[in-house]
Amino acid sequence: MFKEKIKGWCLKMLNWGISKISYQKPLRRSDYQDKYRMMLRDWLIYHQKEIVFDQVTWMGIPILKNVLDAWIYQEILYEVQPHVVIEIGSRYGGSTKYFADIMGILGKGEVVSIDMDRSVYDLEHERVTALTGNSSDPEILSAVEERCKNKTVMVIQDGDHRMPQVLEDLENYSKFVSINSYFIIEDGIVDLYHHGDSLGFEEKGPLAAIEEFLSHNSHFAIDSSRERYLLTYNPKGFLKRIS
Numbered sequence: 001m002f003k004e005k006i007k008g009w010c011l012k013m014l015n016w017g018i019s020k021i022s023y024q025k026p027l028r029r030s031d032y033q034d035k036y037r038m039m040l041r042d043w044l045i046y047h048q049k050e051i052v053f054d055q056v057t058w059m060g061i062p063i064l065k066n067v068l069d070a071w072i073y074q075e076i077l078y079e080v081q082p083h084v085v086i087e088i089g090s091r092y093g094g095s096t097k098y099f100a101d102i103m104g105i106l107g108k109g110e111v112v113s114i115d116m117d118r119s120v121y122d123l124e125h126e127r128v129t130a131l132t133g134n135s136s137d138p139e140i141l142s143a144v145e146e147r148c149k150n151k152t153v154m155v156i157q158d159g160d161h162r163m164p165q166v167l168e169d170l171e172n173y174s175k176f177v178s179i180n181s182y183f184i185i186e187d188g189i190v191d192l193y194h195h196g197d198s199l200g201f202e203e204k205g206p207l208a209a210i211e212e213f214l215s216h217n218s219h220f221a222i223d224s225s226r227e228r229y230l231l232t233y234n235p236k237g238f239l240k241r242i243s
């Protein structure tokens with residue numbers, strides 16, 4: 001009985017506290033309207049400067065992605081149902097776990113994640129194989145080839161974003177991608193900004209590599225429907241294998 005009374009008083013106090021907070025800070029629509037006036041271009045800079053490096057996590061592990069892109073990845077994984085996702089660039093392992101968890105929900109597949117630096121990687125997962133080394137190393141390439149034999153494969157390049165390495169990864173890994181599956185090249189957005197405005201690179205990046213690759217490879221086509229949320233880091237980066 002006494003316990004019930006205490007519980008009642010506590011609930012009253014809590015409700016009083018909540019109503020006091022909302023009286024003290026009334027909803028100001030103008031605060032939101034100011035934010036909504038931001039250009040999409042500025043939102044991407046805001047996201048790059050203030051969000052992506054330390055305020056996005058998947059199940060507690062940092063994941064360096066625009067979450068709108070992550071949602072698109074989930075849609076592609078569901079549609080393609082790959083046996084193997086090759087990820088170039090694991091970093092903390094947040095994206096690796098994200099793909100592996102979705103594959104767990106689908107009930108099939110594994111992630112083979114490559115990185116040459118394991119100093120901040122922190123992931124143990126039954127669906128993940130971590131390969132340590134440079135994506136261009138012959139040993140890494142033959143380990144990948146071994147795992148991809150007769151499998152439905154998808155590749156995600158989120159390693160070195162400079163044009164020569166992206167192009168090398170495209171040339172080395174495109175043969176593993178199955179027909180109707182994808183080779184996703186991340187962060188071509190750096191080519192759409194200027195050096196010094198937080199997103200731009202001093203040198204050519206992924207977008208330049210994609211354009212060069214597609215100029216001599218007709219097995220892939222850009223699937224621009226994957227950019228439909230507009231706020232993507234991967235312009236022209238969703239390459240579908242068509243033949």
Ligand SMILES: C[S@@+](CC[C@H](N)C(=O)[O-])C[C@H]1O[C@@H](n2cnc3c(N)ncnc32)[C@H](O)[C@@H]1O
Pocket residue numbers: 062063064065088089090091092093094095096114115116117133134135136158159160165
């Ligand atoms: C942008 S981070 C990856 C982020 C991660 N995919 C995510 O979304 O959370 C890039 C990673 O690629 C690795 N890297 C860069 N160039 C590489 C290469 N040629 N081979 C293997 N790993 C590379 C770096 O060590 C770094 O950890």
